[in-house]
Amino acid sequence: MGLKTFLEGWPVYRQLTGDDPLGRGAATQSARSKSLTPRTATADRVAKSVCPYCAVGCGQRVYVKDEKVVQIEGDPDSPHSRGRLCPKGSASEQLVNGDSRATRIRYRAPYATEWSDLDLDTAMDMITDRVLDARRRGWQDADAQGRRLNRTMGIASLGGATLDNEENYLIKKLFTAMGAIQVENQARI
Structure with a gap:
């Protein structure tokens, strides 16, 4: 590996000797980064949504591939967020794909030491009964x-x-x- 080959791999060298003196384009790209494609390019469809975190209601674009959310980004068509998301909004993809996301209904009966799984209808009936009883009392x-x-x-x-x-x-x-x-x-x- 010669000195010139080594220097060509260095972004500052490409910036100073190439057509990108400000370092905003080709000078910053390595061979590996040129070959990468964004997750949004391979998405099957894009759904518009609203960030769930606060009452601002920033617009989001939800990129879906094989019926799985692969990326969530700000929606530039949103009138108040104009494509920007806060750090929590940018990480909202983890709400859908996170390992700690609850996917079943867990119930611990009074005085019990163990949790049990419930089906949705049973859980909804229990909630309804308790709300109506509290309202009545x-x-x-x-x-x-x-x-x-x-x-x-x-x-x-x-x-x-x-x-x-x-x-x-x-x-x-x-x-x-x-x-x-x-x-x-x-x-x-």
């Missing part, structure tokens, strides 16, 4: 002066900042319709 028709209240003190909601505005709106509507008055969001605390 905490219901108040009127106050001490006889003023109509029609509310429950047995249910409260604390939303998270990972929900977007539409989800928070629907949660507020649901809990208000059930008679709950303690509806709050973590972003306001």
Whole structure:
């Protein structure tokens, strides 16, 4: 390996001797990097989505190959994020493909020491029964002066900042319709 061959492999040498004096193009590319293709180029389709992390609602492009998410990037068509994502939004692909993602319903009965798996219908029925029971037990028709209240003190909601505005709106509507008055969001605390 001669000195010239060694120097040609060095990006600064290519920058100073080539057609890319600012080092923004070919001078920065090695033989290996020239042969690489982005994951987005091999995707079967692109779906538009919204980042799940905060109420800003940054637009995302979700790249899918063989029905698996391979990359998530900012959507340049989004009017408020204009293709940019914060570090959490940029890493949101891990929500779908992460090893620690929960993919089944786990339940630990009161006083039990072990977890068990439940099917979705059983879990939804248990949640429904508990919500209705808490609503019934905490219901108040009127106050001490006889003023109509029609509310429950047995249910409260604390939303998270990972929900977007539409989800928070629907949660507020649901809990208000059930008679709950303690509806709050973590972003306001």
